[in-house]
Amino acid sequence: MSERNEMTSASSIASLAGRRVWITGHKGMLGSAMVRAMAGEDAHLLLTSRAELDLTDKVAVLAWMEKSRPELIFHIGAKVGGIHANSTLPADFLHENLLIQSNVIDGAYRTGAEKLVFVASNCTYPTDAQQPIAEDALLTGPLDSNIRAYAVSKIAGIEMCRAYRRQHGSNFIAIIPPNLYGPGDNYHPQHSHVVAGILRRAHEAKVAGAKELVVWGDGTPRRELLHVDDLASAMKHVMLAPTTHDLYNIGCGHDLSISEIASIIEDVVGYEGRIVYDKTKPNGTMRKLLDISRILELGWKAEIEEKSGLRSAYDDFLARYQSPEMRER
Ligand SMILES: NC(=O)c1ccc[n+]([C@@H]2O[C@H](COP(=O)([O-])OP(=O)(O)OC[C@H]3O[C@@H](n4cnc5c(N)ncnc54)[C@H](OP(=O)(O)O)[C@@H]3O)[C@@H](O)[C@H]2O)c1
Numbered sequence: 181m182s183e184r185n186e187m188t189s190a191s192s193i194a195s196l197a198g199r200r201v202w203i204t205g206h207k208g209m210l211g212s213a214m215v216r217a218m219a220g221e222d223a224h225l226l227l228t229s230r231a232e233l234d235l236t237d238k239v240a241v242l243a244w245m246e247k248s249r250p251e252l253i254f255h256i257g258a259k260v261g262g263i264h265a266n267s268t269l270p271a272d273f274l275h276e277n278l279l280i281q282s283n284v285i286d287g288a289y290r291t292g293a294e295k296l297v298f299v300a301s302n303c304t305y306p307t308d309a310q311q312p313i314a315e316d317a318l319l320t321g322p323l324d325s326n327i328r329a330y331a332v333s334k335i336a337g338i339e340m341c342r343a344y345r346r347q348h349g350s351n352f353i354a355i356i357p358p359n360l361y362g363p364g365d366n367y368h369p370q371h372s373h374v375v376a377g378i379l380r381r382a383h384e385a386k387v388a389g390a391k392e393l394v395v396w397g398d399g400t401p402r403r404e405l406l407h408v409d410d411l412a413s414a415m416k417h418v419m420l421a422p423t424t425h426d427l428y429n430i431g432c433g434h435d436l437s438i439s440e441i442a443s444i445i446e447d448v449v450g451y452e453g454r455i456v457y458d459k460t461k462p463n464g465t466m467r468k469l470l471d472i473s474r475i476l477e478l479g480w481k482a483e484i485e486e487k488s489g490l491r492s493a494y495d496d497f498l499a500r501y502q503s504p505e506m507r508e509r
Pocket residue numbers: 204205206207208209210211229230233234235236255256257258259260280299300301302357358359360361364366373
């Protein structure tokens with residue numbers, strides 16, 4: 181990397197005030213948290229729904245970026261889903277995410293964006309990575325076969341940020357969060373992630389007076405959870421900070437077993453039956469705890485603990501349950 185490029189990558193951004201900030205995927209769970217996090221920043225927010233701008237459409241994306249000239253980009257929009265959606269629709273996950281990332285990241289370079297933060301995922305790390313998983317574990321081993329297509333698309337996004345930094349001196353970085361939860365989550369019976377899935381089924385078991393709540397696997401795998409509002413605050417932090425690395429893990433620094441998560445949800449929902457584990461269903465990866473030394477060094481740490489975070493998720497679920505706004509994709 182040239183001297184000029186080193187300087188470009190490491191410089192900080194004084195303020196978001198008055199800056200043209202594009203949040204892709206702003207109607208999703210993390211995107212709407214990002215919009216909330218920008219309240220009071222006095223930034224000029226650029227928001228494009230899928231109906232206004234399909235991110236898979238290269239011509240439309242470049243034309244929009246040439247016209248709107250986003251200076252700072254939170255690239256959040258992607259095809260997202262749980263293990264069932266990933267194992268039944270791998271072609272869609274790989275194809276759409278490669279198109280979206282390619283269009284947004286290359287467009288950011290072509291239209292002179294000052295900085296871009298790309299959201300990857302912890303499934304990009306090898307299943308046999310040493311715990312806690314440091315950023316340099318990327319591309320060192322095999323991936324979970326159930327979500328490999330999605331993981332490969334996210335690895336491609338990380339490598340695009342690296343390649344544009346190296347070749348063009350672009351200040352593009354990637355972040356890796358753990359399992360996210362919070363307001364705006366997707367509660368689709370088959371397509372949701374672990375927390376949303378258990379939360380919905382616990383609620384329905386409570387309403388139905390069911391004696392048992394079935395949770396997939398044996399309850400022993402461990403998951404690190406991060407509230408979306410914490411991740412949005414971290415993304416703002418890395419956007420402003422002089423980021424010298426091209427990749428940052430952003431987590432809370434600890435994990436919980438699925439049975440611990442289920443019992444917090446049981447408590448938050450007020451379900452009084454018994455949790456039983458369906459051991460015929462797969463456990464998935466046993467552990468994926470992120471090493472968060474880099475982001476701690478940069479001066480950010482998570483603040484929302486799981487119980488209060490899950491309460492805010494459940495309040496949002498109750499407000500939207502069976503309403504037209506309930507996102508079940
Ligand atoms: N959820 C997690 O646990 C988790 C964990 C690690 C990383 N991540 C990453 O975090 C980011 C946000 O995830 P999320 O959970 O907030 O997902 P989400 O709720 O599904 O939001 C994704 C957003 O992207 C938009 N989008 C998808 N395809 C598009 C297209 N072709 N054109 C325009 N917009 C498009 C969606 O639009 P519609 O509203 O029209 O569908 C939606 O607003 C993703 O990059 C994901 O990979 C998520």
